[in-house]
Amino acid sequence: MGGKLTGKVAIVTGASSGIGEATAIALAAEGATVAIAARRSDRLSKLAKRITESGGQVLSITADVSDEDQVNVMVQKTQAEFGRVDILINNAGVMLLGMIDGANTEDWRRMINLNVLGLMYATHKVLPLMKAQGEGHIVNISSVAGRVANAGSGVYNASKWAVGAFSEALRKEVYQSNIRVTIIEPGLVATELPQHVTDPKAKETTASFYGSVKNLESEDIAAAIVYAVTQPPHVNVNEILIRPTEQE
Numbered sequence: 001m002g003g004k005l006t007g008k009v010a011i012v013t014g015a016s017s018g019i020g021e022a023t024a025i026a027l028a029a030e031g032a033t034v035a036i037a038a039r040r041s042d043r044l045s046k047l048a049k050r051i052t053e054s055g056g057q058v059l060s061i062t063a064d065v066s067d068e069d070q071v072n073v074m075v076q077k078t079q080a081e082f083g084r085v086d087i088l089i090n091n092a093g094v095m096l097l098g099m100i101d102g103a104n105t106e107d108w109r110r111m112i113n114l115n116v117l118g119l120m121y122a123t124h125k126v127l128p129l130m131k132a133q134g135e136g137h138i139v140n141i142s143s144v145a146g147r148v149a150n151a152g153s154g155v156y157n158a159s160k161w162a163v164g165a166f167s168e169a170l171r172k173e174v175y176q177s178n179i180r181v182t183i184i185e186p187g188l189v190a191t192e193l194p195q196h197v198t199d200p201k202a203k204e205t206t207a208s209f210y211g212s213v214k215n216l217e218s219e220d221i222a223a224a225i226v227y228a229v230t231q232p233p234h235v236n237v238n239e240i241l242i243r244p245t246e247q248e
């Protein structure tokens with residue numbers, strides 16, 4: 001498969017649906033070899049079949065990205081299979097919205113453990129490989145919610161703010177090693193994300209918010225990611241903020 005990413009190896013976390021799935025397909029279409037990770041192995045198998053049938057090379061890895069040991073195995077398996085890791089797409093995330101007062105704090109732990117710590121574990125594990133290779137690119141999926149805080153999304157906001165802070169510090173630590181860092185900040189995208197909200201009232205509000213505008217598609221975000229990772233080596237696309245046209 002020819003393309004701008006031929007010879008590159010990418011890991012995409014949260015590839016079993018939504019933005020991660022579309023991104024794995026888009027990277028493979030540009031010629032990248034992709035390691036796709038998430039918990040639902042049946043969904044990963046279907047995606048792997050689709051990529052293989054289109055001529056791509058793919059490795060499915062069942063992993064809970066909030067678990068550091070499983071993240072380490074994900075990176076080790078990718079390196080063992082393909083010999084390198086050029087691109088890491090830290091996409092796996094949950095958005096368990098709800099007011100702070102009276103919240104189920106298990107929702108908070110799930111968001112922080114995955115959206116923040118999971119992304120940090122994967123970054124931590126790939127950095128020595130990228131440094132040894134002399135180059136690499138880490139793409140962290142934040143959100144409009146990483147720039148605008150609202151009542152009812154405090155801990156999701158905090159998790160995505162953390163992604164922004166971590167990414168900027170990371171960029172300053174690794175740019176001299178030719179490792180690029182990009183954050184992508186989508187607005188409303190039509191995916192399974194809002195379906196996982198556990199608080200009944202927040203679930204209703206979220207569904208009506210998503211229903212109020214024409215959402216972005218996962219492929220719109222995948223296209224932005226492909227743009228960032230296909231720039232020439234001297235170009236470091238630090239941040240892309242993308243809202244649906246109808247979103248305030």
Ligand code: NDP
Nearest residue numbers: 014016017018019038039040064065093143189191192193
């Ligand atoms: P989806 O719910 O469709 O996808 C989330 C992905 O994360 C799934 O593949 C899911 O796979 C994976 N995931 C969830 N928990 C874990 C876990 N513990 N370990 C490994 N993988 C996990 O939502 P999106 O595609 O919308 O979300 C992708 C990213 O985009 C998230 O970081 C989200 O915050 C961000 N985002 C989304 C927006 C939107 O409006 N949709 C807007 C702004 C940002 P599985 O369940 O199989 O593990």
